[in-house]
Structure formats: C-alpha cells, structure tokens
Amino acid sequence: MSNNLESQGMLSITLPDGTIKQFPKGSTGLDVAMAIGRRLADAALAVTIDSRPADLSTPLDRDCALSILTFDSPEGREVFWHSSSHIMASAVEELFAGSRFGAGPAVEQGFYYDIASEHRFNEDDLRQIEQKMLEIAGRDTPIVREEMTREAAIEFFRTVRHDPYKVEILEDTLKDTPNVSLYHEGGFTDLCTGPHIPSTGKLKAVRLLNISSSFWRGDSSRESMQRIYGIAFPSEKLLKEHLQRLEEAKKRDHRKLGQELGLFMLSPEIGSGLPVWLPNGAIVRQELEAFLREEQRRRGYLPVYTPHIGNIELYRRSGHYPYYSDSQFPPLTYHDEDGKAEQYLLKPMNCPHHHLIYSSEPRSYRDLPIRLTEFGTVYRHEQSGELNGLVRARGFTQDDSHIYCRPDQLVEEICGAIELTQHVFKTLGFDQVQTRLSMHDPENLAKYGGTPEVWEQAEKDVREAAERMGIDYFIGVGEASFYGPKIDFIVRDALGRKWQLGTVQVDYVMPERFELAYVGSDGQKHRPVVIHRAPFGSMERFIGVLIEHTAGNFPLWLAPTQVVVLPIAEDVHDYAREVRDVLQKAGIRTKIDLRSEKIGKKIRESELSKIPCMLVIGQKEQESGEVSLRRHRKGDEGRFSLSALVEKLRLEIERKA
Known part of the structure; x- marks a missing residue:
C-alpha cells in the first residue's frame, strides 16, 4: 500500500502519537505543522526525520517518522540556541569588522561563540551586540542551507569569507567528507551541519552573559580567542524567568555557600582545583560516605584501599594512558640506586588497581560475583578555565566499585547497581532523574577497545537491565567509555539544571587486557565481566551539586551542626x-x-x-x-x-x- 502511495506521489508520515498522515512527496516539516495547526506551525523551529534533526524546510522524499521541534523540547532549544550563536556572530561581524569565528555550539543553557578579534570585548560591547542581534531578528532574515563539495567550500572560505579557521576544519577534520553544508543569514555565512531555525525573526529576547578566554580547537599552543556566552528566547517572558533563576543560582553558588558555611576552601598556595575540606564540610562528606558504606555492606561489597600513584605501565595496560593523556598530570620519573628509570602517574582511575586485586588469587565460579569498593582519590589536569569549585576539580574522590561477575549474573548485577544508585538519589532528595544509555559510535570505532561483537553484547546487556528495572531511558550515541557502554544518571536540581552524577558501566574489554579469569564448573578458565559503578560519581562534584540543590539547607542527618x-x-x-x-x-x-x-x-x-x-x-x-x-x-x-x-x-x- 505504501509503495502504491509513493508511486502516486504521496508519502506516509508517522507523527509522534502514532498517527499516520498522507502528504505529497516534497512536502516540508512546515507543511506538516500547518496541517496540524497554525499554533504549532508558528512555534515550529526544526524537525526530526526518523530521529535525525533537519531543517523545517527539508523536502520529504520518503515515508518516515517525523516530529516537529519547538522550544518546549530539549532538541528544539538546542536548535534555537545554536542558531542564536550564528545570529550573535553576524552581529559581531557587523559591529567589529575583521572578526573571525571558531566554534559556536549550543550548550546546556544557551550558547557561546569563540571569536578572534583585535578588539577586546567588554560589558558595554555585550549590550551593543545584544541590540544588534535584536535588530537582525527584526529583519526576519531567512537562514538558508546550501550544500557544496568540500573543495568548493574551501575555495569559498578562502576567497569570499577569508576565514582561515573554516579552511583548516575543511582541510583537516573534514578531509574525508566529500560534501558539506553552509548556512547563509544575510551577509553572514558559516560552515555548519545544522539544522537551524527558519529565520532570524524567531529570536525575541537575548542576554549575553559573560566573556572568557579560549584557544583555537582547545589547544593552548594555538591562537587565543574570546568566548562570548549568551542565551536567547522566543519571548521576553521566558528571558525574565531565566534571569530570575540565574539570580537564585548566584545565591546558591556552592563556592559562595561553601565559604559562608565553612565547608571547604580553595587556596592557590595548595594548587588550583585541589579543594580542602574544612571541619563542617568534612562532616557532610563523612556522613555521605558512611551512608553509602552501610548500603554497600548490606549488598555484599568488600572495601579496599589503593595508592594515589601507580607505575605508568599499569595505565598503559588499561588504556587510560595514553587515551586520557591530555587530561593527566605529567609522569613522575624516579631513578633507583642502579640508575634505572621508572615512571609513575598520579592515579587517573581506580579500576586498574582493582583489577590487580581481583587477579591476585585464583577465583572460582562459586566466588562470583566479587564486589570491590573504594572511596579512591584520582587526579586530572583540567584546564584552568574549566575549573569550578567542587564540581570541576583536579583532585577528587570517586565512590568507585567494580563488580566481577559471570556473564549469566551480569544483568542481575547491573540491576542491583541501578537500584542502589536510585536509592542514593531518592534519599538525597533528587526526585527528577533522567537515564541515558551511553552507547558507542559505530562510525568512530577507533575510539573504542574491543570487537564489534563485544560491543553488541554489552549494549544488549545494559538495555535488558534498564528495561527490567522499568527505566524510561534515552540513547546517547558516542557517549560510551572507551571500554564499554554506560548507564548515566542525570539529575535535575531545584533550579531545573541538569547534572550528570551516578553511572553504571559494563566492561568486556578490561578483563581481556588484564587477563582476568575464573575457573568455571567445567574446570576451564573463563573471563568475568566487569561492572564499573559509582552512585555519587565524585564526592566533590556530588556535594557541590547537593549544596546548590539544597541552597546549603542540609537535612538534619547531614547538617554539620544539627x-x-x-x-x-x-x-x-x-x-x-x-x-x-x-x-x-x-x-x-x-x-x-x-x-x-x-x-x-x-x-x-x-x-x-x-x-x-x-x-x-x-x-x-x-x-x-x-x-x-x-x-x-x-x-x-x-x-x-x-x-x-x-x-x-x-x-x-x-x-x-
């Protein structure tokens, strides 16, 4: 029947509620929205076609599932804010000729654009740019997609736009991409995959929030740029509500409350990103640790302690070095009395140490599952511009556990780890929790260890566990660890902000790298599967979020002074x-x-x-x-x-x- 309709030039379009409607081939998302209702058409920003985002003007050429994106959806807000970053770049170009543009993505709350300009932007400039953005919005200029070959795009950015940053991306990052897309908005053009809002007139209110420094492509050896952050809305009312939330967020800032309540301190004499717990904060942390230790004891976890540094070969074996070498402190080199050099690394993760504990003695199938747990401090050399009190630190403690189990025990153990994480969030008052199944990106296999078959099995396991627990989840392609898929828990705090905290991860890769084994009922050696699990994630980050969630009003059991x-x-x-x-x-x-x-x-x-x-x-x-x-x-x-x-x-x- 569908083929007959297509041959007659008609398509079957499945809407989110399951309704199937017929539209002529070549119809657009806007046509579909208009058929549903004028109000939806006015609010429409973009569409998803078979779950892939696309412009509202994209012609439909096949039967598909289609969803209209508005500002009410996370996907719609992302499109709106990314388009707003382009409008901001256009305004900057009109005001400050000669500016060049790096990356301009949407972020969790708004957008930013990295700008190379001889002019040093200040607060007055931000207000001027805002006015120019509203002027551009008032023109209601269409935002138009154009597809061209990579070679033609290189020529365009060399001779028409004179933008070396886009030329570099085309010649480097996109060197294997035959065709690319550009978006034109008045006199401004940017290299972008899209989608974008149909015209600048959708933007009704904007506030540029701050300016920071950045480096081209995040490389400190490259050009310094200026990053302007902002947020925009399709109405003034929404902007006012957002600014009120920002004011409340300032009152709840964990760095401010941490100082006022004597919870923690940060000192340049100790080092950036290395928080020190003061007595009041230490009590909060101890109570949280005691709470989780008791819950873990009831569930059969075994405590261990591991050192803060380890031989670099241990992390080469696990893959943490060099996978994460950019975010690690330089190795420490030690020469023994014979002059032999050894290199040590500040511990980036606890897992390799736990794997060696597991393999320190023979294991039988009857011993499994074995659940090792540790509040282990790890170190990451985060960029100074990314540091943020407790929630982004260079030294932090993970409530790390590793469960070693047989394949037939795996799904049940994942469910147990999920249940514990849910219990932690419920106890601490985080009632709104989203769950993301973080899967690998099959188009970028070089990022990951293990075989495609191993990844297929691991992702099947996490789906089965999530469904058994009745979790309403969404998929995050490309969000997996290099060794396996994850179940990530994203909490929404009292101000509606999202924080990724707890995680449960399935790992078939490390057992191979560390040759972990147990003797099965058949007398042969078999590989266990490893579950990495951390309900808090990081004690520092969790407590920082908890301070802001509660505004420092801890429940009686957690309060430093009760x-x-x-x-x-x-x-x-x-x-x-x-x-x-x-x-x-x-x-x-x-x-x-x-x-x-x-x-x-x-x-x-x-x-x-x-x-x-x-x-x-x-x-x-x-x-x-x-x-x-x-x-x-x-x-x-x-x-x-x-x-x-x-x-x-x-x-x-x-x-x-």
Whole structure:
C-alpha cells in the first residue's frame, strides 16, 4: 500500500502519537505543522526525520517518522540556541569588522561563540551586540542551507569569507567528507551541519552573559580567542524567568555557600582545583560516605584501599594512558640506586588497581560475583578555565566499585547497581532523574577497545537491565567509555539544571587486557565481566551539586551542626550545658551559644548558619526540664521534654528524613 502511495506521489508520515498522515512527496516539516495547526506551525523551529534533526524546510522524499521541534523540547532549544550563536556572530561581524569565528555550539543553557578579534570585548560591547542581534531578528532574515563539495567550500572560505579557521576544519577534520553544508543569514555565512531555525525573526529576547578566554580547537599552543556566552528566547517572558533563576543560582553558588558555611576552601598556595575540606564540610562528606558504606555492606561489597600513584605501565595496560593523556598530570620519573628509570602517574582511575586485586588469587565460579569498593582519590589536569569549585576539580574522590561477575549474573548485577544508585538519589532528595544509555559510535570505532561483537553484547546487556528495572531511558550515541557502554544518571536540581552524577558501566574489554579469569564448573578458565559503578560519581562534584540543590539547607542527618542550644539569659547557662551534653551523648551534633546577646539575634544568626534545630531555653524551660524547639525556616514547634526531643531527633536522623 505504501509503495502504491509513493508511486502516486504521496508519502506516509508517522507523527509522534502514532498517527499516520498522507502528504505529497516534497512536502516540508512546515507543511506538516500547518496541517496540524497554525499554533504549532508558528512555534515550529526544526524537525526530526526518523530521529535525525533537519531543517523545517527539508523536502520529504520518503515515508518516515517525523516530529516537529519547538522550544518546549530539549532538541528544539538546542536548535534555537545554536542558531542564536550564528545570529550573535553576524552581529559581531557587523559591529567589529575583521572578526573571525571558531566554534559556536549550543550548550546546556544557551550558547557561546569563540571569536578572534583585535578588539577586546567588554560589558558595554555585550549590550551593543545584544541590540544588534535584536535588530537582525527584526529583519526576519531567512537562514538558508546550501550544500557544496568540500573543495568548493574551501575555495569559498578562502576567497569570499577569508576565514582561515573554516579552511583548516575543511582541510583537516573534514578531509574525508566529500560534501558539506553552509548556512547563509544575510551577509553572514558559516560552515555548519545544522539544522537551524527558519529565520532570524524567531529570536525575541537575548542576554549575553559573560566573556572568557579560549584557544583555537582547545589547544593552548594555538591562537587565543574570546568566548562570548549568551542565551536567547522566543519571548521576553521566558528571558525574565531565566534571569530570575540565574539570580537564585548566584545565591546558591556552592563556592559562595561553601565559604559562608565553612565547608571547604580553595587556596592557590595548595594548587588550583585541589579543594580542602574544612571541619563542617568534612562532616557532610563523612556522613555521605558512611551512608553509602552501610548500603554497600548490606549488598555484599568488600572495601579496599589503593595508592594515589601507580607505575605508568599499569595505565598503559588499561588504556587510560595514553587515551586520557591530555587530561593527566605529567609522569613522575624516579631513578633507583642502579640508575634505572621508572615512571609513575598520579592515579587517573581506580579500576586498574582493582583489577590487580581481583587477579591476585585464583577465583572460582562459586566466588562470583566479587564486589570491590573504594572511596579512591584520582587526579586530572583540567584546564584552568574549566575549573569550578567542587564540581570541576583536579583532585577528587570517586565512590568507585567494580563488580566481577559471570556473564549469566551480569544483568542481575547491573540491576542491583541501578537500584542502589536510585536509592542514593531518592534519599538525597533528587526526585527528577533522567537515564541515558551511553552507547558507542559505530562510525568512530577507533575510539573504542574491543570487537564489534563485544560491543553488541554489552549494549544488549545494559538495555535488558534498564528495561527490567522499568527505566524510561534515552540513547546517547558516542557517549560510551572507551571500554564499554554506560548507564548515566542525570539529575535535575531545584533550579531545573541538569547534572550528570551516578553511572553504571559494563566492561568486556578490561578483563581481556588484564587477563582476568575464573575457573568455571567445567574446570576451564573463563573471563568475568566487569561492572564499573559509582552512585555519587565524585564526592566533590556530588556535594557541590547537593549544596546548590539544597541552597546549603542540609537535612538534619547531614547538617554539620544539627542542634544549637540558645539560652535566653546567663542564669540558665548551666541547664543549657546539661541539654547540650545530653544531646552530644546521644550522638547528636550540638553547639551552644553562651554569648551575652539578645535571643532574637542568636536566632537570626543560627538561621543564617542554616542550623536545622534551635533549642531556646529560659526560666520556664529550666523549671519544667523542657526545651522549646525552633526549626530552621519553619519557626516554633513547641516544647518537649529532653528525652522526647532526643527520641524525636534520633528517629529523624536514622530515617534520613
């Protein structure tokens, strides 16, 4: 039937709700949107054709599944923001002649463009560029795709655009690509795969946020460029809402709160990207580690410790060196008494050490699964411009575990690792979690270890586990590790921002490289499969995100100081000390404020310190042997006997409410 329709010049277009509609061959996504409704057509930005993004004006030449992308979808926002980066580049070119452009992608919240210009951009320039962008948007100029041969594109960028950066990309990165696409918008043209919004008029509001430095193609030996970050919207209302969220984000910035609450410090004397935990932060970290250690103990994990450095040959064997050599500190060279040189590397990952622990003794099929776990500190030489407090550091601790299991145990073990990760997120108040199955890119096999057959099996395993757990997941092609596919957990915080935190990874490659084995029931040696698993991911990153998610208002069980005792006058200080001592003996972290200050000031300062519980004590409380409980951000909760209060708080702490 479909072939008959095609022969008559009609196509069957399947919409996201499963509806199939007939359209003439050559119809566009805009035609489909118009047929559904004017409102959708007005909001349409681009389409996906059989899950591949394309311009709204792309002619349809076959039966397909088609989805209309609007700003309400992540894919639609990506198209909108990438198009906005082109509009910004066009504005910069009109204002600052001679500027040249590197990369201009969409990012999680907006876009940026790397610009080579003799002019040093400042805040006033950003406002000027914004106005020019809105002027360009007001022209409602079509954004038009043109396809041409790579050779013709090289000639165009040499002689018409005079853009050496695009010529380099065409001659280097795209040297094996016969045909490429360009996008024209008025007098501005860029090399781009697209898709883009149909015209500049879709942009209604823009804010350029900041300027930073960058290097061409991320190489510090290449030209220095200026990176302008911005965000744009199809309405002023959406921009205002976003700016309000940014203001709230500034208040929640974990670097600001970390200093105010005495959680951690960063010192240039110690080194960039090397956070130091202060007493309050150390308590939060210890409580999180204790929570996960207990959960792991219940699930049969075995603790291990490994050193902070290792022989470079260990990481060559695993592939971490040279796979990640660009992000590692230089090797340390040591000469022994015989003059023989050995090289050591600051540990980039814990896995190779765990593999050697596994292989340190014979293993039987009856021993498996073996679950090794460690809070292991690793080191990465991140670019200084990428460092960001706890969430992007050079030294950080992973809650790393490696599960060694038989192939017949694999899916069940993956499910167990998923369940533990979900439990961690639920306990810490991350209710909105997306799951990405990070698969390999079959068009770039050089990135990965192992055979195509191994990857096919590993990806089948993670899909089966995700489906058994009833997870609503999406696929991320090219997001896999070099040794295997991953199940990545992406949490959305209180401000709606996304953070990739926990991960579960399947690995058939490392068992081969390390010749891991167990003796099966047939008496022969077999390879185990390895699961890499980290619910927190990195303690530093997780706590940084948790600080911003909670705005530093930790739940009672995590708070560095859980209770502060606030005597109203000096004549109840002795009773206040008794209360403090009883709470401390009960294992509740308690402080006392004996200053000669009014109780209102003590309460305000305790609120600013985000202490969950305040015990106000006056003559009435002393006479009755009670305390008055105030909760942070909630106010008075009434009077309690000391024993009733201890029971109430201990129960709340135990339940991790």
